[in-house]
Amino acid sequence: DAEITQSPRHKITETGRQVTLACHQTWNHNNMFWYRQDLGHGLRLIHYSYGVHDTNKGEVSDGYSVSRSNTEDLPLTLESAASSQTSVYFCASSHPGQGADTQYFGPGTRLTVL
Amino acid sequence: KQEVTQIPAALSVPEGENLVLNCSFTDSAIYNLQWFRQDPGKGLTSLLLIQSSQREQTSGRLNASLDKSSGRSTLYIAASQPGDSATYLCAVTVGNEKLTFGTGTRLTIIP
Secondary structure: OOOEEEEOOEEEEOOOOOEEEEEEEOOOOOEEEEEEEEOOOEEEEEEEEOOOOOOEEOOOOOOEEEOOOOOOEOOEEEOOOOHHHOEEEEEEEEOOOOOOOOOEEOOOEEEEEO | OOOEEOOOOEEEEEOOOOEEEEEEEOOOOOOEEEEEEEOOOOOEEEEEEEEOOOOEEEEOOEEEEEEOOOOEEEEEEOOOOHHHOEEEEEEEEOHHHOEEEOOOEEEEEEO
């Protein structure tokens, strides 16, 4: 069955370190998204991509970057981790079509920055 | 800027009761509205998707309505069960297929 996976599921790191969170989907979806979920804020969009080599900034993109070298993967990099980036991170994908289809979410990565 | 609000933040009801969760949004220029379910420590599962041209969608014991002009949606759950306990999130799709989420309602069904 097609799916979307995230790794690692849990990560503890130190302030200032570079961290990369992986997202892999097997639906062959063009659209991929990264969100962070924090208490009181719901899910907020970090970065998104509509296809290979396409990346766009979301609502809370500062301190994060993404690259899209193939259809299946959209890794999220924290260049220099900060305590404010402690959060749960969700990756999602969807088929293009002006919102006709839902987004499919991965299980999440819980990141703690000490 | 689109804002999505869900009230109440938490709700507890006895098993077997019917219940309604509310969602409101500030900009009616949406492509669709979705209701998701999130279990503790898990990802989001889509429950219902209502296109902007539709008024409601049904799936089993769930019924979602959409009133775009007033910026409101409701999720009706019939004959609630303990397994319905979860956080329910609504989200609207705006331009460029991006989702804007509400902060969710944490539902507890009391056996």
